[in-house]
Amino acid sequence: MAKSHKPVVWFPFAAGGTVIAFFIPVIVLLTLMAALGHAPAGLDYANLHAFAANGLGKLIIFGVVSLSMWSSAHRLRCTFYDFGVRADTAVATILYLAAIIGSILAAIYLLRI
Amino acid sequence: MSNSPPRSHPPLAAPPEGAAASLGRPGGSSERTVTLEVLRYDPDTDSEARFQRYEVVCQEEWVVLDALNKVKADIDPTLNYRWSCHMAVCGSCGMMINGEPKLSCHAFLRNYEGVIRIEPLANFPIERDLVVAPDDFMDKLKRVKPYLIPKQEKPISEGEYKQTPAQLMKYRQYSMCINCMLCYAACPQYGLTPSFIGPAALTLAHRYNQDSRDGGRKERQEVAATHEGVWECTFVGACSEVCPAHVDPASALQQMKITSSIDWIVEHLIPGGKP
Amino acid sequence: MSRRPLLREFPPTTWYFRQPRYLRYMSREITSILIAAYCVLLVFGLHSLAAGPAAWEAFLLTLKSPASIVFQLLVLIAAVYHAATWFNATQKAMPLQIGEYFVPGAMISGAHYVAWALLSFAILFLAGVI
Numbered sequence: 001m002a003k004s005h006k007p008v009v010w011f012p013f014a015a016g017g018t019v020i021a022f023f024i025p026v027i028v029l030l031t032l033m034a035a036l037g038h039a040p041a042g043l044d045y046a047n048l049h050a051f052a053a054n055g056l057g058k059l060i061i062f063g064v065v066s067l068s069m070w071s072s073a074h075r076l077r078c079t080f081y082d083f084g085v086r087a088d089t090a091v092a093t094i095l096y097l098a099a100i101i102g103s104i105l106a107a108i109y110l111l112r113i
Numbered sequence: 114m115s116n117s118p119p120r121s122h123p124p125l126a127a128p129p130e131g132a133a134a135s136l137g138r139p140g141g142s143s144e145r146t147v148t149l150e151v152l153r154y155d156p157d158t159d160s161e162a163r164f165q166r167y168e169v170v171c172q173e174e175w176v177v178l179d180a181l182n183k184v185k186a187d188i189d190p191t192l193n194y195r196w197s198c199h200m201a202v203c204g205s206c207g208m209m210i211n212g213e214p215k216l217s218c219h220a221f222l223r224n225y226e227g228v229i230r231i232e233p234l235a236n237f238p239i240e241r242d243l244v245v246a247p248d249d250f251m252d253k254l255k256r257v258k259p260y261l262i263p264k265q266e267k268p269i270s271e272g273e274y275k276q277t278p279a280q281l282m283k284y285r286q287y288s289m290c291i292n293c294m295l296c297y298a299a300c301p302q303y304g305l306t307p308s309f310i311g312p313a314a315l316t317l318a319h320r321y322n323q324d325s326r327d328g329g330r331k332e333r334q335e336v337a338a339t340h341e342g343v344w345e346c347t348f349v350g351a352c353s354e355v356c357p358a359h360v361d362p363a364s365a366l367q368q369m370k371i372t373s374s375i376d377w378i379v380e381h382l383i384p385g386g387k388p
Numbered sequence: 389m390s391r392r393p394l395l396r397e398f399p400p401t402t403w404y405f406r407q408p409r410y411l412r413y414m415s416r417e418i419t420s421i422l423i424a425a426y427c428v429l430l431v432f433g434l435h436s437l438a439a440g441p442a443a444w445e446a447f448l449l450t451l452k453s454p455a456s457i458v459f460q461l462l463v464l465i466a467a468v469y470h471a472a473t474w475f476n477a478t479q480k481a482m483p484l485q486i487g488e489y490f491v492p493g494a495m496i497s498g499a500h501y502v503a504w505a506l507l508s509f510a511i512l513f514l515a516g517v518i
Binding site for chain 3: 017018020021022023024025026027028029030031032033034035036037039040041042043045047048049052061065068069071072073075076078079082083084086102105106109110112113
Binding site for chain 2: 002005008010011014081082
């Protein structure tokens with residue numbers, strides 16, 4: 001049996017899992033504050049736009065969004081298998097494709113800013 | 114060896130105090146009637162496994178294995194199960210006790226209430242009663258080459274392969290495996306995908322990979338880095354929780370995923386790179 | 389005496405009810421559903437941010453619906469649970485040996501928790517919350 005190419009999908013999963021752990025809780029906290037009517041200054045259009053207009057800001061946002069999406073797509077793939085769905089190739093194709101499309105969209109929107 | 118003293122066994126007439134109680138001798142300990150519900154299967158007559166109940170008078174400090182021995186001795190000599198050392202060293206008395214993979218010599222009756230349900234190790238075919246067929250595990254163990262493959266063979270005249278204490282500590286924990294197969298009974302990925310090489314075998318591969326005297330990692334990766342190897346693991350962590358020898362297979366497999374990924378990058382993304 | 393081993397099925401769709409630890413594992417894994425959904429929301433947010441101030445304000449307004457608030461609360465719980473399980477796992481995936489001794493696992497995970505707290509506070513500070 002040949003060596004697996006799983007590292008291609010696993011490395012971004014591991015990186016994304018770390019990114020989710022470090023960044024997503026605090027980001028949810030910020031959007032939740034905005035939802036509850038206490039929008040933090042950082043979510044003002046001018047401030048956030050300025051951050052996203054900066055090259056480094058773009059890179060950070062893209063990294064967080066795309067890696068988080070990839071990581072959840074990969075974990076979801078394993079979860080489908082765990083729930084008894086045996087069509088792994090189809091599930092993997094759909095989920096990874098969704099994560100790639102989401103990342104491309106994020107890149108397009110970021111480049112428009 | 115010739116001048117070492119012969120190994121003497123403790124005299125049978127005077128076993129240590131704990132052992133006396135364990136053998137069911139009167140020692141002032143309290144008795145308790147325990148109900149065991151044991152899965153039975155006779156390949157000569159049965160097409161299905163069935164549960165059979167036994168009421169056993171036990172000493173409070175007994176383990177489940179003592180209760181089974183009492184059943185076999187006094188109630189039903191047809192009951193089959195494996196055991197040997199009665200001290201969590203040999204790894205042969207693993208079974209499911211109330212759904213949990215355990216060494217039955219290490220499962221104290223005082224920790225159980227009500228009916229105790231005893232089944233053969235999950236995820237293995239039942240040979241007879243509580244005896245499972247370990248063939249699949251044995252085969253996988255062989256495939257990972259769990260022995261030292263020296264980087265360079267040297268003649269005995271050149272002396273031993275030396276190792277520092279730090280080099281020993283690097284793999285020591287993973288060398289404690291007693292091949293009891295509890296981790297396979299606990300691993301849902303092995304249950305779902307029986308071709309998975311599994312926790313203990315991969316952990317032993319890791320143990321030899323981590324050994325400073327060894328040079329066989331490349332050969333073991335031919336098995337460990339395949340789909341059936343570490344990549345079937347989703348880090349449930351059950352293997353480490355049930356391991357009676359505190360080996361922590363889950364940690365070994367995560368480390369192997371990281372090193373296998375680095376191998377892949379070196380092999381495919383770095384021009385001329387060889388892992 | 390014949391050899392006729394009996395195979396017992398591992399229930400492929402209901403196995404996780406067998407042991408509490410399997411349910412804990414599955415609850416860790418299904419956090420990915422909520423995280424994935426939240427990522428979709430973030431991409432929508434980027435779309436609105438790129439479309440101008442009016443679109444961004446409209447996006448913030450949609451966040452305020454009761455359904456959205458409940459959703460974000462669930463995502464928050466899922467994300468914190470993911471973070472805790474992830475940081476607890478670091479000591480297994482990346483043990484640190486110094487000489488003959490291993491750094492206690494609690495210190496490796498603990499360092500991640502400290503870094504997490506510092507990073508979160510820094511982001512809250514930069515966002516003008518504290």
